[in-house]
Amino acid sequence: MRAGMTRRELLAVMAAAGAAGTVARTSSAWAAVSELVWATWDSNGHPEYVVDFEKQTGTKIKLSYLSSEDAQFAALKTGSAADWDMINPSLNGSWRYIKAGLLKELDLSKIPNASLMYDVFKTTKKAQNEAGKTFAIPYLWGLNPxxxxxxxxxxxxxxxxxxxxxxxxxxxxxxxxxxxxxxxxxxxxxxxxxxxxxxxxxxxxxxxxxxxxxxxxxxxxxxxxxxxxxxxxxxxxxxxxxxxxxxxxxxxxxxxxxKPKAGVMGWCDCFAMPANLPAEKAEIAYKFVNYLLGPEYSTQVARVGHYATTSSVIRNKLTKEEQATIFIDDMDVMKNFxxxxxxxxxxxxxxxxxxxxxx
Amino acid sequence: MNPVLSRATLAVPVALLLIIGCVLPLALLLVFSFFTVDMDAFVMVPDFSGGNWLQMATKPIFGLLIGKAVLYGSVTAVLTACLGYPVALAIASLSRNAKSLAGVVLLTPLYTGEIVRIYAWRVLLGSEGLVNALLKGIGLIDEPLKFLLFTPFTTYLVLVYNTLPFMVLPIWISAELVDRRLIEAARDLGARPIEAFFKVTLPLTTPGLAVGLFAVFALAAGDMLTPSMLGGTSGSTPMALIDNLFGTAFDWPLASALALSLLMVLFGCASAMAWLLLRLKGARAVLQRGLQ
Missing domain, CATH: 3.40.190.10 (Periplasmic binding protein-like II)
Incomplete structure (x- = not known):
């Protein structure tokens, strides 16, 4: 697996070097594919949560923890977050990143696990622009009781x-x-x-x-x-x-x-890529969001962090008690969101x- | 070269740094305050109608919050002056070793972070805290005294505690510089101790008192954490609103107008204080002497 990635990285480097024609561009592209920076909350991105991905792809995930959503937005808006490759807007706040043109449009065909998302997240319009194009993928959620x-x-x-x-x-x-x-x-x-x-x-x-x-x-x-x-x-x-x-x-x-019947306040974090993320990095980032919706991350984050991903991939493998802990024992809760x-x-x-x- | 002038040149680099670090952001705030936010495109666009400033002048909430900051600053400054002045004079009259110890003790609270101190106050003043437990233990109360925590009383108590060293230190230094022979002369000429204090000691320590008042006023008026985490439902501050406006609301123009308004009012208060203090003979005498 590691050797395969190396070849792909090498090809990406050669392609980039050919296009740009400079040595500097070559080293930058190499660095880009060997490591991705994920700006997220510390609770979403424990180092052990991403170890499996790093083993599978050979790409290191460098974690950059956020202090607040406003700070994340401001950093992107003012251009002071140039090293971020993947970011973490909230589902509720995604609209302002989309309106401000800060996010890259996403190709859902490159995220096979997106089909495993619960309907309420799969069908949400909050991660889309007015033309219905998707710019963010909800991946982690919870309730404020x-x-x-x-x-x-x-x-x-x-x-x-x-x-x-x-x-x-x-x-x-x-x-x-x-x-x-x-x-x-x-x-x-x-x-x-x-x-x-x-x-x-x-x-x-x-x-x-x-x-x-x-x-x-x-x-x-x-x-x-x-x-x-x-x-x-x-x-x-x-x-x-x-x-x-x-x-x-x-x-x-x-x-x-x-969980009040009148309505339960939900929170949901999304995966997104900055609008100017180079294509070779975006390819790996697609693999990463697919990983976030897959079994390894979902299991880790459910058992260690007590949070549910938006993917149903491991629901049936959890005990009833584990399901209750992350609010997925009774799916009716999603009707009161x-x-x-x-x-x-x-x-x-x-x-x-x-x-x-x-x- | 004039020695005073050459000494002044030493301060030029720092002064430049302060000007760049202070004037530029303020200029930016001023420019932002004449913008508006286009929520459809999510960008700021120039708007010279002065709508943000009109809101400052017409919406009572802004004046109310700024007034609260001034109140926090001035009440805390007066309280710390009353409490800190005798402490500073007492320290100045100690032996050299005792003074060193007093200096360390005075600054000890500042070695801990503000958030640690806030939680410590909660442990002390809470319904199940040390003070209530003690009062209950000795039979003085049956129910906990709820006013101890999450009230304006708590805010002022903690602001005074946090800022007391900034009052005591400059007064102490001023007191050290007072020529004791002047006090002795006053006493020899028949002044009672209280008269000697009001006619000699107090005027000559006015500069220290003034520095203390300025420092404490600025620190207390600008504190957001203490009122919000210990003041309970009364702990609103203009800083918290500025923070929210710059953040989630993305209303940088209104936040800029509010930040500048707050600054202007606090600056006005500080200038008025300086003007009043400079009218005192003692302060003029000490300041005019300067570093010859």
């Missing part, structure tokens, strides 16, 4: 619980306009498919609820480590959350995870959110 102390609540909480004076002083919301205003919108009765495009009147209703909620909150949480600490120290007993505090505190505290998408007037949302916080 409500985490609560099972010893403090008689029944499973829902979004209304987060606004209930009965639990005053024990609740927390994320300091994040998009999700918090959307949750208030749901409580105000806005349907989940309209909640991220609320009109001024609906936003006003959501704001009223959030202002009324404020005295009942212990605090707004900033990072997931922050919220885990709030649960661990007994400051908070119920919060809109990510699943991390549940994994961290299970066994130490009586904690539960609720909500994908938080920052609307065009997100600055107005931010103003409302800051008005709530300053009230």
């Amino acid at each position: 409500i985490i609560y102390r099972t010893d403090k609540f008689d029944k499973e909480p829902d979004y209304n619980t987060l606004f209930d004076a009965k639990y005053s002083g024990q609740l927390a919301m994320r300091d994040y306009a998009l999700e918090s205003i959307a949750i208030a919108g749901l409580v105000a009765g806005v349907p989940r498919d309209k909640v991220f495009t609320m009109d001024a009147k609906e936003l006003g209703e959501a704001k009223k609820l959030l202002v009324a909620q404020k005295p009942h909150l212990r605090t707004y949480w900033q990072t997931i480590g922050d919220l885990t600490n709030l649960f661990a120290t007994g400051e908070v007993t119920c919060a809109f959350s990510w699943r991390v505090p549940y994994d961290e505190l299970k066994g130490k505290l009586p904690v539960g995870m609720a 909500m994908w938080p998408v920052a609307p065009d007037n997100y600055s107005d949302w931010l103003k409302i959110w800051n008005e709530v916080k300053a009230s």
